[in-house]
Amino acid sequence: MKAISYARYGGPEVLEYGEVPDPRVGPDSVLVRVRAAAVNPVDWKCRDGHLDAILQPVFPVVPGWDVSGVVVRPGASVTEFTVGDEVIGYVREDFLSRGTFAEYVAAPVRTLARKPRNLSFEEAAGLPLTGLTAYQVLTKALRVKRGETVLVHAAAGGVGSIAVQLGRHLGARVIGTASERNHAFVRGLGGEPVTYGEGLAERVRGLAPEGVDAVFDTVGGETLKVSANLVAPGGRLVSIADAEAVDYGGRYFFVRPDAEDLLRLTELAEQGVVSVHVSETFPLERAADAHRLNQEGRTRGKVVVKVDSAE
Incomplete structure (x- = not known):
């Protein structure tokens, strides 16, 4: 599959667009076809190596923790989601390797909730983290x-x-x-x-x-x-x-994945309590530009990467 990855710490220039192995779907995970992934300051801080003391990298690293997309295959023990479900997730593991700036991501169920029906995939990607x-x-x-x-x-x-x-x-x-x-x-x-x-x-x-x-x-x-x-x-x-x-x-405080909290946010979004402002979107191959813009620290709302996944 196509993805953004980096093989060493550094600036946006270390991000490369190309082929990486398809993710393996464990029993408690679902394979999500990524439609959009938001950029967060933690993404470039991880890329720069600032979180090396608490998150071990397994290079090459696919960055990104926020995602919105569609379930294409549930794991063997998954009953919460089925094929075709639209979901959002804060897909963080305890190490750096398998992120969301890719055509597909294997997301643990504990990191997911259904996507708000009133938000676009781009807006929804900016909600989880x-x-x-x-x-x-x-x-x-x-x-x-x-x-x-x-x-x-x-x-x-x-x-x-x-x-x-x-x-x-x-x-x-x-x-x-x-x-x-x-x-x-x-x-x-x-x-x-x-x-x-x-x-x-x-x-x-x-x-x-x-x-x-x-x-x-x-x-x-x-x-x-x-x-x-x-x-x-x-x-x-x-x-x-x-x-x-x-x-x-x-x-x-460091945020943690929580499916129940994430579902509550979905409900609040559908009630009109919470909205997500997307300031700019980039195609996956221009993720480095998205990182640069976010790193400037002057964006209003969210910077989002759109993914045209292979069917």
């Missing part, structure tokens, strides 16, 4: 309650845009950092935008003088440091970008 991250951080790590004020960083990005929508659905007031060009977009999601950068603390204090109840950090570094000083007494801080969150009394 970002949606699960936002959902698990807000409901399980931060435990956001109705009436609380939540600060979400990079609110126009993939994770941030979903977090704003879910936060509002949970009954919270959501303040979201974004560039000025994305303020209208954040307002449309239900958030109150503030410009990031120098003076951020004062701008947030202007909206929440007593501080915020919860901070959802997606940036790390200086942003994390500033955020720690904005948390009200008894408030919570979670970062998905910087493990030093624990030094500020917060928590570092």
